[in-house]
Amino acid sequence: GIESTTVCLTGLAAGSVYDWRVRTNCGSAGNSGYSIAQFTTTNNTPPTGSCTAPGSLRSGNVTISSGQFSWTWVGAASYTFEYKPAASDTWLVASTTIQSASYALYNLLPGTTYDYRVRSNCGANGSSVYVNAQFTTLACPAPSNLNAGSVNNTSAQLSWSWVGGSGYTVEYKPTNADNWIVASATNAGTSYFLTGLSAGTAYNWRVNTNC
Numbered sequence: 001g002i003e004s005t006t007v008c009l010t011g012l013a014a015g016s017v018y019d020w021r022v023r024t025n026c027g028s029a030g031n032s033g034y035s036i037a038q039f040t041t042t043n044n045t046p047p048t049g050s051c052t053a054p055g056s057l058r059s060g061n062v063t064i065s066s067g068q069f070s071w072t073w074v075g076a077a078s079y080t081f082e083y084k085p086a087a088s089d090t091w092l093v094a095s096t097t098i099q100s101a102s103y104a105l106y107n108l109l110p111g112t113t114y115d116y117r118v119r120s121n122c123g124a125n126g127s128s129v130y131v132n133a134q135f136t137t138l139a140c141p142a143p144s145n146l147n148a149g150s151v152n153n154t155s156a157q158l159s160w161s162w163v164g165g166s167g168y169t170v171e172y173k174p175t176n177a178d179n180w181i182v183a184s185a186t187n188a189g190t191s192y193f194l195t196g197l198s199a200g201t202a203y204n205w206r207v208n209t210n211c
Contacts, residue, residue: 001025012041051122054079054101057133064110064138064164064211069118071131073101076120080127083116085109086134096121110211111139140211143168143190153199158207159191165209172205174198180206 012018017040024032055072062068069081079098082091083105094105108114113136120128143160150157158170168187171180172194183194183205197203 014041016041051076051120051125051128053128053131054118054120055131057116057118057131059116059133059135062135062137064140065108066104066106067108067135067137068102068104069116069135070102071118074120076128077123078121079103080119080121081116082118082130083114086113086115091117108137110137112137140165140209143207143209146205146207148205154197155193155195156197156203157191157193158205160207162190163209165211167210169208169210170194170205171207172203175202175204186210 009020017038019036019038021034021036023034026032052074054074054076057071058069060068060070071079078096079101080096081094081098081103083094084091095103103118105116113134115132115134117130117132119130122128141163143163145161147159148156149159160168168190169185170183170187170192172183173180184192194205
């Protein structure tokens with residue numbers, strides 16, 4: 001007997017109406033009466049000799065360098081996913097053997113508009129036409145909440161809020177100077193201990209995100 005409140009039926013025919021019923025088994029107290037309901041299976045199987053294109057392309061969770069994409073499952077053997085910067089003429093093949101109705105892209109450029117397309121692969125029935133869509137990655141965000149603390153005669157502790165990216169570049173200069181000095185071009189965290197400063201001197205400092 002079933003010891004939970006769900007069961008998965010397989011081997012059903014597409015586009016068919018089914019009646020189903022369930023009853024409670026109470027051991028020595030016997031069984032309850034049946035509760036009866038009905039459902040209809042979908043009919044997504046392509047007719048012989050054709051290959052249905054995927055539908056409803058959607059993009060989500062798009063960041064500065066990645067995105068999650070999905071589409072309507074149409075019963076294909078697999079799916080092909082391709083993408084390219086909108087300004088490019090050359091499509092990049094991400095995968096030709098996707099077994100689900102979703103795919104994730106990584107290592108994208110920030111602040112860039114991309115075209116992407118998906119098609120169904122149907123074995124002996126060939127492949128469908130491509131279905132196209134477009135998305136734009138987020139721009140590389142600037143750090144925020146800059147703070148200089150523990151300042152003494154020759155050093156200062158600099159910090160800022162994490163906004164993503166692969167690291168941060170920290171620069172500084174005496175306020176009356178024209179040229180910025182690179183303290184670190186590959187700072188991995190959200191703080192930097194700046195040393196070698198001159199006593200009684202005003203400084204400007206800045207941080208940008210490396211994406």
